[in-house]
Amino acid sequence: MQVLRGGIRQSKRINDNPESSASLVPTARNAAPNRGRGRGRGRGRGRGGMNPEENQKLVGPSACGRGCNGINLPVRQVVENSAEKPVAVKEEGSTSSLPERVQLGNSPVYKLDRKLGKGGFGQVFVGRRISGGTGCSGPDAFEVALKFEHQNGKGCSSGPPYEWQVYSTLNGCYGLPLVHYKGQLGGYYILVMDMLGPSLWDVWNSNNQMLTEEMVACIAVEAISILEQLHLKGFVHGDVKPENFLLGQPGTSKEKTLYLVDLGLASRWKEAASARHVDYDQKPDVFRGTVRYASVHAHLGRTGSRRDDLESLAYTLIFLLRGKLPWQGYIGENKGFLVCKKKMGTSPAALCSLCPPPFQQFLEIVTNMKFDEEPNYSKLISLFHNSIDFNSSIHPIQIDGAIKVGQKRERSLTELEDGEQLKKKVRLGSPASQWISIYNSRTLMKQRYHFNVIDSRLNQHVEKGKEDGLYVSCVASSSNLWAIVMDAGTGFTSQVYELSPIFLHKEWIMEQWEKNYYITSVAGACNGSALVIMSKGTPYTQQSYKVTDVFPFKWINKKWKEGFSVTSMTAAGNKWGIVMSRNAGYRLQVVELDFLYPSEGIHRRWEKGFRITSAAATEDQAAFILSAPKRKSQDVMQETLRTSAFPSTQVKDKWLKNLYISSICYGRTVS
Numbered sequence: 001m002q003v004l005r006g007g008i009r010q011s012k013r014i015n016d017n018p019e020s021s022a023s024l025v026p027t028a029r030n031a032a033p034n035r036g037r038g039r040g041r042g043r044g045r046g047r048g049g050m051n052p053e054e055n056q057k058l059v060g061p062s063a064c065g066r067g068c069n070g071i072n073l074p075v076r077q078v079v080e081n082s083a084e085k086p087v088a089v090k091e092e093g094s095t096s097s098l099p100e101r102v103q104l105g106n107s108p109v110y111k112l113d114r115k116l117g118k119g120g121f122g123q124v125f126v127g128r129r130i131s132g133g134t135g136c137s138g139p140d141a142f143e144v145a146l147k148f149e150h151q152n153g154k155g156c157s158s159g160p161p162y163e164w165q166v167y168s169t170l171n172g173c174y175g176l177p178l179v180h181y182k183g184q185l186g187g188y189y190i191l192v193m194d195m196l197g198p199s200l201w202d203v204w205n206s207n208n209q210m211l212t213e214e215m216v217a218c219i220a221v222e223a224i225s226i227l228e229q230l231h232l233k234g235f236v237h238g239d240v241k242p243e244n245f246l247l248g249q250p251g252t253s254k255e256k257t258l259y260l261v262d263l264g265l266a267s268r269w270k271e272a273a274s275a276r277h278v279d280y281d282q283k284p285d286v287f288r289g290t291v292r293y294a295s296v297h298a299h300l301g302r303t304g305s306r307r308d309d310l311e312s313l314a315y316t317l318i319f320l321l322r323g324k325l326p327w328q329g330y331i332g333e334n335k336g337f338l339v340c341k342k343k344m345g346t347s348p349a350a351l352c353s354l355c356p357p358p359f360q361q362f363l364e365i366v367t368n369m370k371f372d373e374e375p376n377y378s379k380l381i382s383l384f385h386n387s388i389d390f391n392s393s394i395h396p397i398q399i400d401g402a403i404k405v406g407q408k409r410e411r412s413l414t415e416l417e418d419g420e421q422l423k424k425k426v427r428l429g430s431p432a433s434q435w436i437s438i439y440n441s442r443t444l445m446k447q448r449y450h451f452n453v454i455d456s457r458l459n460q461h462v463e464k465g466k467e468d469g470l471y472v473s474c475v476a477s478s479s480n481l482w483a484i485v486m487d488a489g490t491g492f493t494s495q496v497y498e499l500s501p502i503f504l505h506k507e508w509i510m511e512q513w514e515k516n517y518y519i520t521s522v523a524g525a526c527n528g529s530a531l532v533i534m535s536k537g538t539p540y541t542q543q544s545y546k547v548t549d550v551f552p553f554k555w556i557n558k559k560w561k562e563g564f565s566v567t568s569m570t571a572a573g574n575k576w577g578i579v580m581s582r583n584a585g586y587r588l589q590v591v592e593l594d595f596l597y598p599s600e601g602i603h604r605r606w607e608k609g610f611r612i613t614s615a616a617a618t619e620d621q622a623a624f625i626l627s628a629p630k631r632k633s634q635d636v637m638q639e640t641l642r643t644s645a646f647p648s649t650q651v652k653d654k655w656l657k658n659l660y661i662s663s664i665c666y667g668r669t670v671s
């Protein structure tokens with residue numbers, strides 16, 4: 001089918017235009033690498049499982065690059081903390097070498113007593129005051145909690161634990177234990193803090209692994225107000241889970257008071273100097289948090305923001321109420337990915353089918369929040385209004401903070417109801433496979449497309465195109481049928497292609513590299529075969545490709561550092577094929593990867609001047625590479641479209657607006 005272009009009109013609009021009104025319920029792949037530090041089962045596992053094949057063209061002495069090294073690990077990473085007592089693992093900071101007595105500066109002298117707990121980073125003991133101090137609370141308390149982190153410990157390679165900095169800023173914040181002293185002794189960094197009681201996990205466990213609706217509702221409202229206060233100070237906690245909520249000491253007036261501990265993964269959502277919201281980013285191989293309770297955005301490596309604490313709180317509450325989450329029980333290297341896929345594939349209605357309505361409402365609101373959206377804490381608290389008698393002074397958990405927030409409730413409710421009408425639900429809908437087509441503004445150009453092409457007809461279309469002065473600019477596959485887009489604006493001078501049952505057939509590609517052809521587009525079919533287009537006339541000076549079972553962000557990151565850019569990519573079944581080239585003309589590239597069309601991320605990147613330059617999708621995930629050009633020439637307008645059928649009619653409308661297909665793929669979206 002040939003369609004000629006006509007009409008020149010320059011519009012300036014960025015549009016993200018799904019054919020169907022999209023809302024989502026996805027499934028997933030390649031989310032959180034199960035690695036890093038944590039208690040129990042998950043400790044110290046690597047990511048692995050993504051090294052099938054990498055080929056590289058070198059200019060000069062040829063070589064074949066393999067391996068993926070050199071990625072920076074985040075400050076701390078925690079894998080799923082199974083709700084079991086920490087497994088005793090002897091490591092740096094073992095009890096044997098702990099100082100028996102602790103005095104930091106002018107603090108009282110504390111004698112080390114029983115162990116209160118242990119995390120991936122620290123060990124916490126009771127410190128019993130033996131001299132100094134006269135009072136009975138705060139630093140003078142008869143018993144305090146001493147948190148030890150060894151100087152050679154993983155979190156202390158460049159000085160005192162990061163948590164110290166956070167406590168310095170947040171000390172005194174509502175709902176956090178007070179830190180009274182900190183200092184170094186006997187090879188340890190030591191925090192002296194208020195001693196607290198059992199964690200919510202302990203309470204849940206000793207209550208037959210189930211808590212009452214009223215109890216969990218009280219936890220909900222008080223936890224929301226603690227998070228509100230923490231957020232007000234510009235921080236997000238980053239590891240909200242039952243183990244990190246502690247009650248006050250049993251037998252004291254604080255035994256029903258809720259506290260939030262462990263600020264080791266806290267980060268700023270608001271910049272200290274400018275008070276601006278931190279910038280959005282996604283690093284798909286970076287995971288911080290605890291797999292079971294982490295937000296989907298955290299699994300996907302997105303910069304943490306207030307919404308993530310609330311999503312983790314939602315999973316925490318449902319766990320405490322129901323005793324189980326549907327993504328428990330996954331094991332192995334792919335655990336993070338499978339858990340994230342399950343989270344995305346479980347609708348709030350399904351997850352909360354046995355919970356009272358406020359829990360589903362809470363989950364729906366928080367999972368539909370934008371990256372920089374300010375949570376409406378009083379609205380969230382008010383959801384639990386009917387489960388709690390706010391007029392009573394006796395509650396299973398004290399809700400002082402929530403009652404204060406509640407005083408503002410009336411006004412906020414009205415505000416929210418209006419705003420809510422307009423809000424697009426970002427995580428609702430059914431998984432679907434669709435065409436994702438991307439259009440760039442260009443000057444008048446001849447473009448042609450063919451779709452539903454069977455293998456044997458490919459040659460005819462390609463040859464006819466060549467006769468008419470057109471080269472293949474992008475290819476895709478759906479149901480083992482090919483779609484090819486040809487145009488007169490590629491700048492190529494010669495082109496070859498191969499359709500092979502082998503996904504990215506190495507021998508053929510290397511043969512063409514020898515003849516100075518470079519891969520310019522690739523498409524994989526679900527039967528595993530691939531169509532590889534190689535061209536002359538590209539600016540590339542070196543090329544490399546990789547085939548993997550999980551999206552190879554780590555390899556991409558390594559190659560970025562070596563000066564390569566992603567220039568094409570595709571997927572076949574669950575396999576990804578990524579091509580990277582040197583001298584592609586991009587200053588910077590970023591990745592958007594999600595279990596659904598990552599609308600918000602794409603818009604944020606567009607705003608920063610990035611444009612989609614490659615797209616690929618498996619049945620589970622869609623990936624987009626967005627690039628910022630080296631030369632800041634004219635702003636390229638870009639639109640995307642999602643359609644269940646090949647967008648043949650829509651393409652013609654786009655042409656009328658001087659928008660031409662620049663990338664196309666078929667795979668994961670939502671309808």
Ligand SMILES: Nc1ncnc2c1ncn2[C@@H]1O[C@H](COP(=O)(O)OP(=O)(O)OP(=O)(O)O)[C@@H](O)[C@H]1O
Nearest residue numbers: 116117118119120121122124145194195196262264
């Ligand atoms: N102030 C406290 N009073 C009583 N117990 C405490 C206190 N602080 C911490 N704990 C206990 O010690 C455990 C470990 O503390 P914390 O979570 O701060 O350590 P961590 O090494 O930073 O943990 P993680 O591996 O989760 O990052 C907690 O789960 C809790 O049981």
